[in-house]
Amino acid sequence: MQATLIFNKSSGSTDSIEPQEIIEALRRKGFETIYPQTEDENDLDLALEDPKDLVVAAGGDGTFREIAIRLLGRNIPIVPLPLGTANNIARSLNLSSDWEQIIEGLDEPYRRPFDMGCVRLDSSSYYFLEAFGFGYYATGLAAYNPEEGKSVLRSLAAFAETVNNFFTEPVSLVLDDQDISGKYIIAEVMNTDSFGPRIKFSPDSNPSDGIFEVIRIDEENRKSLLSYFTSLINGELTEQPSVLLDRGRKLEMIWTGNYPLHADAVVIDPIREPDDPGLFPVTVEIIPSALELWLPVEAKNGKE
Incomplete structure (x- = not known):
């Protein structure tokens, strides 16, 4: 071969x-x-x-x-x-x-399917393997700007500044015909259990099960952001009482274009012009078994 x-x-x-x-x-x-x-x-x-x-x-x-x-x-x-x-x-x-x-x-490889996510916005498509979302992480990522290269100090500064400066607004979200709209400080559509700098946001996510986990934290808990970070470090985020979790295959979102989105480490910049009342439909769908991975049989002990 x-x-x-x-x-x-x-x-x-x-x-x-x-x-x-x-x-x-x-x-x-x-x-x-x-x-x-x-x-x-x-x-x-x-x-x-x-x-x-x-x-x-x-x-x-x-x-x-x-x-x-x-x-x-x-x-x-x-x-x-x-x-x-x-x-x-x-x-x-x-x-x-x-x-x-x-x-x-x-x-004798273990052949494992791997799902991908597809984000459709206007005439563009963005793909992700880990997570798609908006709120605190996406805003901090945009401030950090991955295109400038990797820097631990620059990333810490960007996310520290974001804690105090980013804003939220009500967002329309429909997950498989279920209305989960709200005002969130962070919302992530998870394919893998972690994203970014090893942020274990969704411990039960399985990238081979054909379904997403959609995790949100309500705006009312902005003051408790530090406790959420502590929970992330300890892998206990989903045990926090204000963390909302739903599962599905298709998410429909109405984006005002006022704030950034992200697909993995790719930033989707705000696109709304000043005084532009336009709204932008965003569709996020899972692509089940999009890839086939060849792994050692020892990896079978993980989530399937």
Whole structure:
């Protein structure tokens, strides 16, 4: 079999491993590996025009997302090698960070389906693997601006400033014909159990079950934001009395365009012009079994 290796040199742990080590490990498992250089999105497009029998994604959550979007609907299996910082997707799959163990398991891989989310806004579509949402996190992410590169200090400053400055407004939300409208300081449609910098917002989420968890925190609890962060660290958020959780497959939202949205680490900027009364319908749907992942059998012990 032939494999294509996508290796993100800027991911968190890739400085401790060389692509040739992965290529050699794959060779021992019977794979002839192509390793294209991918410095930008155009390179990645070209590299995945003909991805052969298998794609090995060596990098973090962002790397996996970019590969997944390009392989959607093409029936090409992916082997994730979690070499990033957060590795939320790998953690949701109970996947070891030992890339050699993952490749060793390719003799008889555990083939697991993986859902994706699709956000439709106007004529644009955005895809997510972890979460889509609005409120505190999306506003802080927009202030941080991932396009400027990674910086722990800059992210702390952006989110600290956001606590006091972001605003909320009533939002119309319909989940599978159920009205869940409200005024929320944060609302997230979760596919994996964690998103962002390992924020474990939805411990029971399973990216292979064909359903989303939609978690919201009411505006009345803005003053208790610190206690929510403590709960997140302890993995106890959904035990907080003011956390609302519903499950569904299709969310319809009316967006005023006054505040940012996010799809994973991609910020969808406000689009409303001053004095523009326009409203923008947003549809969020799950794509069940959008991808097939090849994992070691040890990962079967996770949520299925």
